[in-house]
Amino acid sequence: MKQNTYxxxxxxxxxxxxxxxxxxxxxKNLNPGEAGIYITNYDSSVSFNNFTTFSISDSVAVVxxxxxxxxxxxxxxxxxxxxxxxxxxxxxxxxxxxDQEPDLGITIxxxxxxxxxxxxxxxxxxxYDSFYDPFFWGYGGYNYFFPYSFSVYEVREGAVTVDMVNLxxxxxxxKIDGVWSGIIRGGNPFDxxxxxxxxxxxxxxxxxxQTNQ
Amino acid sequence: MKYIPIILVTCCxxxxxxxxxxxxxxxxxxxxxxxxxxTGSFKNLVDKTSYRGWNASIMYGINDKISLxxxxxxxxxxxxxxxxxxxxxxxxxxxxxMTNSIQTMPVMVKASYHILPEAVVRPYVALGAGGNIIFxxxxxxxxxxxxxxxxGFAAATEAGVLIPFRKYTTSGITLGxxxxxxxxxxxxxxxxxxxxxxxxxxxxxK
Numbered sequence: 001m002k003q004n005t006y007x008x009x010x011x012x013x014x015x016x017x018x019x020x021x022x023x024x025x026x027x028k029n030l031n032p033g034e035a036g037i038y039i040t041n042y043d044s045s046v047s048f049n050n051f052t053t054f055s056i057s058d059s060v061a062v063v064x065x066x067x068x069x070x071x072x073x074x075x076x077x078x079x080x081x082x083x084x085x086x087x088x089x090x091x092x093x094x095x096x097x098x099d100q101e102p103d104l105g106i107t108i109x110x111x112x113x114x115x116x117x118x119x120x121x122x123x124x125x126x127x128y129d130s131f132y133d134p135f136f137w138g139y140g141g142y143n144y145f146f147p148y149s150f151s152v153y154e155v156r157e158g159a160v161t162v163d164m165v166n167l168x169x170x171x172x173x174x175k176i177d178g179v180w181s182g183i184i185r186g187g188n189p190f191d192x193x194x195x196x197x198x199x200x201x202x203x204x205x206x207x208x209x210q211t212n213q
Numbered sequence: 214m215k216y217i218p219i220i221l222v223t224c225c226x227x228x229x230x231x232x233x234x235x236x237x238x239x240x241x242x243x244x245x246x247x248x249x250x251x252t253g254s255f256k257n258l259v260d261k262t263s264y265r266g267w268n269a270s271i272m273y274g275i276n277d278k279i280s281l282x283x284x285x286x287x288x289x290x291x292x293x294x295x296x297x298x299x300x301x302x303x304x305x306x307x308x309x310x311m312t313n314s315i316q317t318m319p320v321m322v323k324a325s326y327h328i329l330p331e332a333v334v335r336p337y338v339a340l341g342a343g344g345n346i347i348f349x350x351x352x353x354x355x356x357x358x359x360x361x362x363x364x365g366f367a368a369a370t371e372a373g374v375l376i377p378f379r380k381y382t383t384s385g386i387t388l389g390x391x392x393x394x395x396x397x398x399x400x401x402x403x404x405x406x407x408x409x410x411x412x413x414x415x416x417x418x419k
Binding site: 044206 | 304307310312316355
């Protein structure tokens with residue numbers, strides 16, 4: 001009988017351990033390419049086919065813990081910029097220089113946080129002016145405004161954001177409206193080889209990004 | 214050859230007499246490995262069979278036919294869905310591999326009826342009712358998007374057999390099948406009902 005007590009005690013302990021051990025680890029069971037998520041949002045009142053030209057900043061803003069650290073052009077940054085250019089051109093938009101009065105301005109930001117930080121449009125992009133000075137687009141003194149809002153997303157490791165602003169109507173509205181944003185999170189967003197797939201994914205779920213041209 | 218079944222049945226009947234007073238006044242502990250399969254609207258959340266489960270019970274023999282006790286169990290349900298674009302409130306979209314993970318831990322009062330308490334193979338049926346601790350997780354990619362826990366009701370029906378190791382004992386191997394009724398009622402899912410099979414051992418406590 002004493003032996004049975006030992007066996008039963010062992011089984012109860014084993015059962016307690018099994019509570020954890022039996023639970024399948026979700027993150028460990030993700031294959032490469034499954035960990036990442038792609039989030040897009042846009043101003044649904046805007047007709048994207050009214051725009052014909054776009055410009056994109058060749059450098060990428062590096063934001064750490066909510067502060068702009070630098071503007072960088074690494075191989076990864078270049079891969080992202082080129083991927084966005086390619087997708088926009090595929091959708092019929094014409095690439096022009098930023099001083100050629102583009103209809104749309106596009107910027108890319110690398111976000112890294114050492115502790116858990118939060119991306120929440122538009123509060124996060126309340127700092128947008130410090131990332132991308134409106135002077136860059138030729139609209140110095142104007143403020144950026146993002147009419148849509150993402151839910152709150154916590155960022156620990158990193159994220160890449162692609163933002164599109166309406167420059168065509170900036171002079172009329174006296175502000176630069178954000179019209180489309182995409183966030184790449186998880187997996188390895190700073191991997192050069194994944195840049196094209198990541199950007200393609202953002203555009204794939206944004207079929208409304210299309211010009212009449 | 215045609216007499217073989219008759220001989221086997223006769224042998225079994227003779228053996229029955231040697232397994233008397235198997236349950237009465239005895240307490241036994243039973244531990245089983247369990248495999249559970251979602252049914253009903255639970256399948257909309259997770260459609261895959263759980264191979265990560267167990268149940269354990271302590272039962273007291275009121276008499277040779279009826280025993281009462283408590284049972285606790287655990288099952289981990291998991292399903293990963295291929296990458297898909299989902300709509301976000303506010304007009305946005307998210308593309309993600311979605312994973313649903315549900316853990317159920319029913320803790321029930323249980324009553325068993327032993328149909329042939331003195332047989333070599335002792336069949337029984339059981340009913341149980343009690344509470345159910347539920348952990349409900351949803352991941353989008355590597356990010357958790359839902360993490361809730363709740364307590365609900367659980368009821369179970371069970372049928373199985375005890376194959377005792379030797380005469381006059383409640384220790385042996387258990388085999389059986391069960392059906393769990395588990396109301397849930399969240400996010401369009403009305404229940405976490407499931408059926409399953411189990412195998413384990415039974416040991417006497419006193």
